[in-house]
Amino acid sequence: MIAASAGLRHPFRVYQNFDEAVHFQIVSEVARSWPHPVLSGYASWAGPLVYWLLAALARPFGTSLVACRLSVTLLSWLTCVTAYVIFRDRLGARPWQSLVFALLLAGSPFFFGQSFVVLTDNPTWLFVALALERLLAYVQRPRGTALVGFALCAAAATLMRQVAAWLFVPALVALSLDRSPARLRALGAATVAAGVLPLAALLVAWGGLLPSGGTATGPGDFRLRNVLLALAVVGLWGILLAPAGDLKALPGKLGTRARAVLVAAVVGCLVALATGALASLRGGDPYGLGLLGRVGEAWWRVAGVSLVWWILTPLGAAVLVALVVTRFEDGRDRVLVVALGALVLSCAASATWYQRYIDFGVLLCLCGLVARGPARVRRIDALRWAGVIAVSALWSLALTRG
Numbered sequence: 001m002i003a004a005s006a007g008l009r010h011p012f013r014v015y016q017n018f019d020e021a022v023h024f025q026i027v028s029e030v031a032r033s034w035p036h037p038v039l040s041g042y043a044s045w046a047g048p049l050v051y052w053l054l055a056a057l058a059r060p061f062g063t064s065l066v067a068c069r070l071s072v073t074l075l076s077w078l079t080c081v082t083a084y085v086i087f088r089d090r091l092g093a094r095p096w097q098s099l100v101f102a103l104l105l106a107g108s109p110f111f112f113g114q115s116f117v118v119l120t121d122n123p124t125w126l127f128v129a130l131a132l133e134r135l136l137a138y139v140q141r142p143r144g145t146a147l148v149g150f151a152l153c154a155a156a157a158t159l160m161r162q163v164a165a166w167l168f169v170p171a172l173v174a175l176s177l178d179r180s181p182a183r184l185r186a187l188g189a190a191t192v193a194a195g196v197l198p199l200a201a202l203l204v205a206w207g208g209l210l211p212s213g214g215t216a217t218g219p220g221d222f223r224l225r226n227v228l229l230a231l232a233v234v235g236l237w238g239i240l241l242a243p244a245g246d247l248k249a250l251p252g253k254l255g256t257r258a259r260a261v262l263v264a265a266v267v268g269c270l271v272a273l274a275t276g277a278l279a280s281l282r283g284g285d286p287y288g289l290g291l292l293g294r295v296g297e298a299w300w301r302v303a304g305v306s307l308v309w310w311i312l313t314p315l316g317a318a319v320l321v322a323l324v325v326t327r328f329e330d331g332r333d334r335v336l337v338v339a340l341g342a343l344v345l346s347c348a349a350s351a352t353w354y355q356r357y358i359d360f361g362v363l364l365c366l367c368g369l370v371a372r373g374p375a376r377v378r379r380i381d382a383l384r385w386a387g388v389i390a391v392s393a394l395w396s397l398a399l400t401r402g
Contacts, residue, residue, distance in 0.1 A: 017113075017114075017117050017119075019119055020117045020118045020119060022043060022044060023044065023046075023051075023118045023119060023120060024065055024068055024118045026038075026042045026043070026044055026051050027051050027054045027055050027058065027063065027068055027118065028055075028063055029042065030048075030051045030052060030055040031055040031058070031059050031063040034055065034059060037052065038051065038052075039202070039205055039206075039211070040205070040206055040211040041211065042211055044120075044211065045210055045211070046120040046160060046161055047158070047159045047160050047161060047162055047199075047202065047211075048159065048202075048211070049156060049159035049160045050120045050123050050124060050159075050160040050161075053071075053075075053123060053160075054068055054071050054072070054118065054123070057071035057074075058070075058071050065118070068118045069116055069117060069118055072114075072115060072116070072117065072118055072119070072122055072123060073115050073116055075122060075123045075126050076106075076111065076114070076115030076122040076123075076125075076126075077106070077115070078126055079105075079111075079122065079125050079126040079129050080102050080103075080105055080106040081102075082126065082129040082130055082133055083101070083102045083105050083129055083364060083367075084098050084099060084101075084102040085133060086129065086132065086133050086136060086364075086368060087101050087102065087367065087368065087371045090133060090136035090137060090140060090332065091136070091332060091368055091371045091372040092371075092372065093371035093372070097371060097377070098371065100385070101367040101368075101370070101371055104363070104367065104385070104388060104389065104392075105360065105363055105364060105367065107389065107392050107393075108359060108360060108363055108392050109359075109392050109395035110355060110356035110359040110360060111125070111359070111360045112392075114356065120160060120161065121161075121356055121357070121360075122360075123160060124157055124160040124161045124164060125360050125361070127153045127154075127156040127157035127160065127164075128153075128157050128164055128167065128361065128364075129364065130149075130153040131150050131153035131154040131157060131167050132167070132170075132335075132339065132364070134146050134147070134149035134150035134153060135150050135167075135170060135171060135174050135335060136332055136335060137149075138150065138174055138178075139174050139177055139331045139332050139335055140332070142178045142179075142180055142184075142188070144184075144187065144188065144191065147188050147191045147192060148191055150171060150192070150195065151191050151192055151194055151195030152195070154167045154168065154171070154195045155195045155196075155197075155198045155199065158195075158196075158198070158199040159198055159199060159202060162199060162202075162203075162209060163346050163349050163350060163357075165196070165199060165346075166339075166342040166343055166345070166346040167339075167342075168192065168195070168196060169338060169339070169341075169342035170335045170336075170338045170339040170342060171192045171195075172192075173334055173335055173338045174331070174335055175188055175189055175192065177331040177334070222350075222351055222352070222353065223348035224272060224348070225353070226347035226348055226350060226353040227344060227345060227347055227348050228269065228272060228273065228309070228313050229309075229313075229347070229353050229355075230316075230343075230344040230347040230353070230358055230362075231269065231312075231313045231314075231316030231317050231320070231344060232308070232309055232312035232313045232315075232316055233312075233316065233355060233358060233359060233362050234316035234319050234320060234340070234344060234362055234366075235311075235312040235313060235314070235315030235316030235317075235318075235319055236312050236315075236316075237362055237363055237366050237388070238315070238316065238319035238366060239315060239319070240384055240385070240387055240388045240391070241366050241367065241370050241384075241385065241388060242319075242370070243370060243373060243375035243376075243377060243378070243381050244375075244378055244380045244381055244384075245375030245376055245378065246326070246373060246375045249375075250322055250326065253325060253326045254322070254325060255325075258321070258325040261321055261325075262318055262321040262322065262325075265314075265317040265318065265320070265321045266314040266317055266318055268317070269313045269314040269316075269317045270310075270314055273303075273305050273309060273310060273313060274303055274305075316344075320337075320340065320341055320344070323337045323340070323369065324337055324341075327369060327373075330372070332372060333369065333372055336365050336368045336369050336372070337365075337369070339365050340361075340362065340365040340366070340369075343358055343361045343362065343365070344358070344362075346358075
C-alpha cells in the first residue's frame with residue numbers, strides 16, 4: 001500500500017537511505033557486465049551475491065531504480081512470509097499468533113522502511129530466515145534434504161553479508177540433537193560444512209574479509225562496544241515481548257548457579273560500561289546507531305554513558321542468561337537461543353555497528369521463542385505487544401524525519 005500510494009519513483013526518507021545511491025550504482029555495474037560475475041572492486045563491504053540477485057531480478061526491466069526497489073520490496077515481504085511459516089509450521093504457534101508476529105516483524109522500523117529502497121540488509125534477511133526455517137525443520141524431523149536447504153540458504157546469506165556466518169553456530173546445535181546412525185550424522189555434518197565453502201572461496205579470492213582485500217579501520221577497538229550495543233537491543237525487545245507468565249515463573253526456575261551466572265552477566269556489563277567501553281558515544285551519537293542512540297543523546301549520563309545503555313545493556317545480558325536457563329531443554333528452543341547469542345556475538349566482527357544490522361534478527365528469534373513458549377497469552381501481554389508496535393511506529397517516524 002505504501003509503495004502504491006507513494007510510488008517507488010519517489011525518494012523514501014528512511015534510516016540511512018543515503019547508502020542507496022552506492023548500492024544502486026553497484027547493481028547497475030553488475031547488470032552492465034552481465035553475465036560475467038563481479039567479485040570485487042566495488043565500493044561496499046557486502047558480498048557480491050546480493051548485487052547479482054538484484055541485477056538479475058531488475059535486468060528484464062532495464063535495471064532501473066524503480067525495478068531495483070520493487071525487487072527489494074518483493075524479497076522483503078517474502079521474508080515475512082517465511083517468518084510466518086517458521087512460527088506456524090516449525091514452532092507450532094496458532095495461525096493468528098503467527099500472523100501477528102509476522103506483521104510485527106514486517107512493521108519493525110529497520111525492516112519496513114528499508115523494504116522500499118535499494119539496501120542489502122533485507123535481501124540478506126530473507127536467506128537468513130530461510131536457513132533458520134530449514135534448520136528448525138531438520139530438528140523437527142532429521143532429513144538430509146532439510147540440511148541441504150539450510151546449506152544452500154546459509155551459503156547465499158554469507159555471500160551477501162559475510163557476518164551471516166553466525167548461522168553455522170545454531171547448525172552445530174541442531175546436528176548435536178540428531179540421534180540418527182553415525183553414518184547419517186557424518187553426512188549431515190559434511191552437508192553443513194559444504195555451506196561454508198562458497199564463503200571460504202570468496203575470502204581466498206579477496207585475500208581478506210572485504211571486496212577490496214583491505215581491513216576496516218580499528219575493528220579491535222569496538223568489538224566489546226558492538227556486543228554491548230547489541231545486548232541493549234535484546235534487552236529492549238526482550239522485556240517488551242516476554243509473556244507475563246514467563247516473567248512470573250522465572251525466579252522459581254533459576255537455581256543458585258543460574259542466579260550467580262545471571263548476576264555475573266549483569267555485573268560484567270556494568271563494569272564494561274563503567275570502564276568506558278561505550279566512551280565513543282560520549283558527546284553524541286556519531287555512528288547513526290538508530291533511535292536508541294538518539295534517545296541516548298538526550299538522556300542523563302552516568303560516568304559519561306547514557307542511562308539508556310546502563311539500563312538496556314545489562315537487561316539484555318539478563319534476558320540471554322534467563323533464556324539459556326529456562327529454554328534449553330527443547331531442541332527448537334535451543335536452536336533459537338543459540339542463534340540469538342551467535343547473532344549478538346557476531347557484532348564483534350565489524351568495525352562499525354548499526355542497529356539495522358541485527359534488529360530484525362533479534363526480533364525474529366525472540367518472537368520465535370515467544371511463539372514456542374508454554375506461557376498462556378494474557379491481556380497484559382497483548383498490551384505490551386501493542387507497546388512494541390507503538391515503539392516501532394514512533395521509531396519509524398523518528399527515522400524518516402531525520
